[in-house]
Amino acid sequence: MAVDTRARPAAEPAASSADLVRRYSREVYLLSFRILGRREDAEDAAQETFLALFRGRTKLEGAASEKAWVMTVARNTAISLGRSRRRPALLVDDLLQAPPIESPADPERLNQALAALSEEERLLLQMKFQEKKSPAEMGEAVGKSPGAAATALCRALARLRQQYQGEAP
Amino acid sequence: MTHPDLDVLSAWVHGGVEPDGLPEHVDACAECRDQAEALRDEARLLEGALAAPADLEARLLEQARPRRSLLWQIPIAAAVLLGLVALLAEPGRRHEVVSGRLALDDGRELAPKAELAAEKSWRIRAVEPSRIRLADGSAVELQPAAQVGLAPVEGRGVEAELVSGAVALAVAPGPRRLTLRFPAGRLETAEGRYGVKIVSAEQGGEPMLAAAMVTLVSGTLSLSNPHGALEVSPGQSAFLTASAAPLLTAAPQDRQEDLLRRLEQLAAAIARVEAQIAKLEERNKQLKVQVQNPGAAPGAVWVGGSSGATFKVIQGTGTATDNGVILEVQTRDANLKKGEK
Numbered sequence: 001m002a003v004d005t006r007a008r009p010a011a012e013p014a015a016s017s018a019d020l021v022r023r024y025s026r027e028v029y030l031l032s033f034r035i036l037g038r039r040e041d042a043e044d045a046a047q048e049t050f051l052a053l054f055r056g057r058t059k060l061e062g063a064a065s066e067k068a069w070v071m072t073v074a075r076n077t078a079i080s081l082g083r084s085r086r087r088p089a090l091l092v093d094d095l096l097q098a099p100p101i102e103s104p105a106d107p108e109r110l111n112q113a114l115a116a117l118s119e120e121e122r123l124l125l126q127m128k129f130q131e132k133k134s135p136a137e138m139g140e141a142v143g144k145s146p147g148a149a150a151t152a153l154c155r156a157l158a159r160l161r162q163q164y165q166g167e168a169p
Numbered sequence: 170m171t172h173p174d175l176d177v178l179s180a181w182v183h184g185g186v187e188p189d190g191l192p193e194h195v196d197a198c199a200e201c202r203d204q205a206e207a208l209r210d211e212a213r214l215l216e217g218a219l220a221a222p223a224d225l226e227a228r229l230l231e232q233a234r235p236r237r238s239l240l241w242q243i244p245i246a247a248a249v250l251l252g253l254v255a256l257l258a259e260p261g262r263r264h265e266v267v268s269g270r271l272a273l274d275d276g277r278e279l280a281p282k283a284e285l286a287a288e289k290s291w292r293i294r295a296v297e298p299s300r301i302r303l304a305d306g307s308a309v310e311l312q313p314a315a316q317v318g319l320a321p322v323e324g325r326g327v328e329a330e331l332v333s334g335a336v337a338l339a340v341a342p343g344p345r346r347l348t349l350r351f352p353a354g355r356l357e358t359a360e361g362r363y364g365v366k367i368v369s370a371e372q373g374g375e376p377m378l379a380a381a382m383v384t385l386v387s388g389t390l391s392l393s394n395p396h397g398a399l400e401v402s403p404g405q406s407a408f409l410t411a412s413a414a415p416l417l418t419a420a421p422q423d424r425q426e427d428l429l430r431r432l433e434q435l436a437a438a439i440a441r442v443e444a445q446i447a448k449l450e451e452r453n454k455q456l457k458v459q460v461q462n463p464g465a466a467p468g469a470v471w472v473g474g475s476s477g478a479t480f481k482v483i484q485g486t487g488t489a490t491d492n493g494v495i496l497e498v499q500t501r502d503a504n505l506k507k508g509e510k
Contacts, residue, residue, distance in 0.1 A: 021229040029221040043222065048268065050229050081281075097175060100204075100211040110218055122219075128183070129215040154176050 017054045020070065025050070028074040030130070034122045035078040037115035045078040052077060098161035105164075113163035121156035128153055172201055182208040262287045262304055264319060264327070269299025271311070287327055290320045295334070303327050306341030322348070331381070340388065351381050354394025354409045381409045382418075 025046065032045035052073055101110070114122065120142060127133040127141060139149035173181075173191060180186035181195075182205050195201045263284040271279040274292045285291050287304035295311035302308050303319070305326045311317060315334025322328040324345035329338075331351040340347045346357040383392065383406065390401040397414025401407050406418045 017232075018230055021226060021232075025226045025229050026221045029225055030219075033219070033221075039218075039222070043225065044268070046225065046229065047232065050232060054232070099175070100207045101214060102207065103210045103214050105214055105218075107218075110214075114218065125215060126219050129212055130219045150180070154179065157179070158176075 017050075020053055021050060024067070024070045024074075028070065030126055031071060031074050032078040034119050034126065035075065036082050037117065037119075037122060038111055041081065042078070045074070045081045048081065049074045049077040097158060098165040101161055101164050109164055113160050116163045117156060117160060120152075121159060124149070124153045124156045125160065172198065175204070178204055179208055181205075183212065262326075264291070264304050265302045267300040267302050267308070269311070270296040271299050271301075272296055285319070287319075288321045290318065292316065292318045292332070303329070305343060305347065307347055308339045308341075310337045312336070346391075351409075354381070354392060354415060356383060356390055356392045356409075383407050383409065 028049050029042055029046045032049070033039065033042035036042050036045060049070075053070065114125075117125075123142065124138060127138045133141070135146035135150040135153075138144075138153065139146040142149060142152070144152065173188070173194065177186070177188060177191070178195075178201065181188070181191055195205055264287055265285075266279045266281050266283040268281050271293050273279065273294075278296070279285075279293070293301075293311075294316045295313055297313055299311045300308060301311070307327075309317065309329065312335040315336050316332035317336060318330035318332060320328045320330065325343060325347050328348045328350065331349060338347075338349065348355055348357050383390070383401070385401045385403050385405055385407075387403050392399045392401060392407050392409055392415040394409060394415065399407055399415040399417065401417070407415050408418055409415045
């Protein structure tokens with residue numbers, strides 16, 4: 001007789017492993033990327049997250065929903081992965097205004113540049129360019145007014161461009 | 170108007186803000202048009218760079234495949250065996266820590282990306298659940314406190330030793346078999362996935378008893394020790410101790426039928442035994458003395474029967490008493506000797 005070792009949120013039907021992947025793989029990846037800043041790290045974190053979910057090693061106490069459970073595991077996994085893979089950010093002169101990044105971009109330089117940003121900066125960029133959110137929606141997500149969110153996005157974009165142009169240490 | 174600031178242009182290109190006169194200026198100004206175009210290109214670039222990889226879901230689904238759940242159905246101590254991603258890397262001359270945290274004998278810690286030269290021997294203990302890619306492309310997953318040794322060897326390049334704890338292995342295909350040694354014997358496989366758990370008791374730091382449970386998920390597996398050898402098929406589990414030949418345990422898929430069959434056999438045996446007991450009890454209750462000499466006077470004592478019991482006639486019909494309990498006694502041996510009163 002098979003023993004189901006997966007933990008489940010209370011009062012929700014059990015999701016199969018495949019269901020979890022289909023529902024949450026993208027969001028888990030995006031969250032992992034925000035935290036870790038690098039594509040391959042985010043992929044590793046996503047993989048580790050789902051492995052942990054499949055194994056049922058994680059407990060569900062206090063999880064408000066299946067999604068909250070999944071994203072909590074994802075956050076914790078990414079953070080703990082990040083501890084062993086910390087990379088220094090480039091220090092760049094704030095006063096320089098770098099031009100928009102040109103296509104085709106050097107993937108490695110772009111990776112480095114994204115990795116050098118803060119989690120919030122990556123979040124803003126994701127919301128703007130990935131999810132096409134309005135300043136009002138972005139503001140809500142980060143707890144700022146729409147104007148402040150737009151400004152923060154501008155600065156994030158500026159910093160990204162500077163990191164991209166800057167010399168690697 | 171003068172050329173707009175990059176941020177202003179950006180705000181306009183990406184929608185939302187349209188300062189007076191800006192569109193007209195951009196129409197007329199080649200430089201600003203180019204800049205606006207560059208901003209649009211950049212937006213597309215970032216959209217791609219920030220997106221989840223297209224094949225991510227497929228890869229994660231691969232991990233979730235039902236095939237893995239066979240491991241969870243196997244009756245080995247709870248949650249010991251883990252799913253694996255088969256890492257079929259090019260065999261190199263190094264072992265690499267893929268994830269988790271491990272420690273060497275000398276206390277040095279190993280973190281992901283740490284590499285160990287394959288031409289040296291290593292003794293490694295897992296601090297957290299960890300994964301190592303061996304130089305031959307095989308992957309080892311260790312549970313916390315699991316200890317493995319790695320040694321260079323001709324042919325395969327590496328030989329592994331499981332000292333204690335639980336590991337799961339995905340063995341990369343290769344012309345020579347990967348050998349995994351442990352106190353109770355060794356196993357060799359050319360390719361496959363299997364889980365091993367070592368059970369050992371220690372006294373004064375020395376392992377006193379070591380047994381291993383091995384379950385083959387897929388591939389081929391040979392188990393051997395000085396007492397014998399065994400070929401294991403996928404889905405089967407085997408038990409290996411130092412003092413006996415490797416032994417197949419019930420395979421998961423026919424476990425239920427096997428158990429049912431044994432239960433039926435037991436039930437039948439019990440029924441037979443119960444019937445025998447009942448018969449004996451009946452016999453005990455119904456020993457009747459056939460009195461050879463009808464008319465023997467009440468009070469006469471008879472000794473006889475195959476049991477040599479003493480019977481005292483109470484009545485002329487042959488009813489006798491034994492130990493004060495009135496029994497109706499019947500024996501096959503009808504010859505009763507008259508005994509002392």
